Amino acid sequence: MQATIALLPGDGIGPEVVAEGVEVLKAVGERYGHSFSFSEGLIGGCAIDAHGTALPEATIEICRAADAVLLGAVGGPKWDDPKAKVRPEQGLLGIRKTLGLYANLRPVTVTPALASRSPLRPDLVEGVDLLVVRELTGGIYFGDKTCVYIRPDEEQAVDTCVYTTSEIERVVRRACELARTRRGKVTSVDKANVLETSRLWRRVASRVVAEEFPDIQLEHILVDACAMHLLRRPADFDVIVTENMFGDILTDEASMLAGSLGLLPSASLGAGKAGLYEPIHGSAPDIAGKGVANPLATILSVALLLRYSLGLDTEAEAVEKAVYATIDAGILTGDLAPAGQGRSTKEVGAAVLERLG
């Protein structure tokens, strides 16, 4: 097949890890007879430096024209002033919203080789295989925001959390469809004992499952309870579906089950096939430019790209197998290797390519 991939390396370690992702795409293209072409755009801090905005129009156009987008990470101390009007995250939030990517998939899989590196007891995390589907274009992230003086010395800040029936329906549907390809269980997470948006969320989720997915086993749990159960019984979860802010917190918590953020990919999908793929880690300014960042989350994001945007399941699985074989062989960057034995970004990338053969 032919496909165009938009590359948005971003800031910090973004360019280093995206480079390894591109090598994997090229290798997959060669080995399976596909022709991938690449177009590159600026996003985040580097875009602010070049164009004064975190999401230049040109970047949006490149993404719109592509079959899928591979993103690195955005942000860094240089652009960290909370008072600044333009901030790197605006690029990330903007591209999600502009492309209508309402479902953010964050799988967490703990292989035996990783279980021993988790902060949780190995017996608890071994066999964990869960998928968080986080709503990504609604909620308190995108509602109205203000901050005004209501008296001298007294400011009042307001954020608004908004959800509508159809926003909830589509992401719950996506979660149920994904659960059908897995173990058939969906856990919907909300705070229905406090929030109106959560009560609507719970009602809509129940109705969608009852009417359209009678084969799916649905449970509702409160977000505070979920934060506990992720640690107490992580292997019980199959698909977790939740709103934007809760998903942000719970996925970072869940990432620790696998021992390192450096391993976790994500896919952000909308109505069409084109999606955006990115590691869930940040730009890690402390290690940027040193060639030691873990490229595996980005390479696993490439696998998701092959699966969800290009429909290349065999290729996606081949990439995932190559990554897990690399981990099992102990070829790891510093975040996962025993002290002093970390390999470079390029070495780990090369080890994956080798195993792709």
Added chain:
Amino acid sequence: MQATIALLPGDGIGPEVVAEGVEVLKAVGERYGHSFSFSEGLIGGCAIDAHGTALPEATIEICRAADAVLLGAVGGPKWDDPKAKVRPEQGLLGIRKTLGLYANLRPVTVTPALASRSPLRPDLVEGVDLLVVRELTGGIYFGDKTCVYIRPDEEQAVDTCVYTTSEIERVVRRACELARTRRGKVTSVDKANVLETSRLWRRVASRVVAEEFPDIQLEHILVDACAMHLLRRPADFDVIVTENMFGDILTDEASMLAGSLGLLPSASLGAGKAGLYEPIHGSAPDIAGKGVANPLATILSVALLLRYSLGLDTEAEAVEKAVYATIDAGILTGDLAPAGQGRSTKEVGAAVLERLG
């Protein structure tokens, strides 16, 4: 001293655990020569059944007249209909708001005896001694809420998160004062890269510490990062201060460090000395009435009551020591004991009383 304690046992296991708390208070009174009197009120589901409201006026009056309030838990399947207009949680949220209890203290301490019961690796959690100070009367819990049809078939729900300068100042001050009696470090948690309320939070926290607590070491972290760091480096935290919703999620997550919710007390404090003390666990309807609930979180809440509302530090420490001695002696309810070896609520309560002597 003389003091009046309002008792709000509530629902489920609430009455069982509060009864043990009262025994401890009586014993402390006898042994240290204080005269505690008790008044009892309804809250939550039992109040709905009796009066049609989760927080009857009489209960508010009893609390207002008391030097401190000891609460059990509210809620249960009987009152769980999300469409109901009156719900048990309204009692809890209402009493917090009515009494102006803006600072919710949730300490998490992991003793060596507990470390082995944590889902986290014992080497990571041993020595954890952190205190979360959660803002309790503001944020998205108490902002305007609506749910309306904007089209046939399309509902729109809205929750509003509001914070003002003075609301943030007072809780940050409280956190800093507490940090001064501990290790002098405060971690302020927000989502300043997305929320306007968080940007105000961060600015105010920085200013309060710079102007009033130059001796305190302040760090800011994002809520998603905090959810990770609680698992990766829990022993690094001293005092964590955060807004209401983030505090709800993070404290339930942090509770797992200690292996069981059944051990974690909380104190909710306002401007005056009178505070409300409650275990952070819920009403546990599945085990209610069986006499097997863990009373230790409530007894540790009694210790906080003695310390913060009555200024009885020696007595508070004696209660805490008795609880830890009971744990070390392996006298534990089913949530912590090896399978089949759980003791009853009353046995564990009696073991604490014995060690108070």
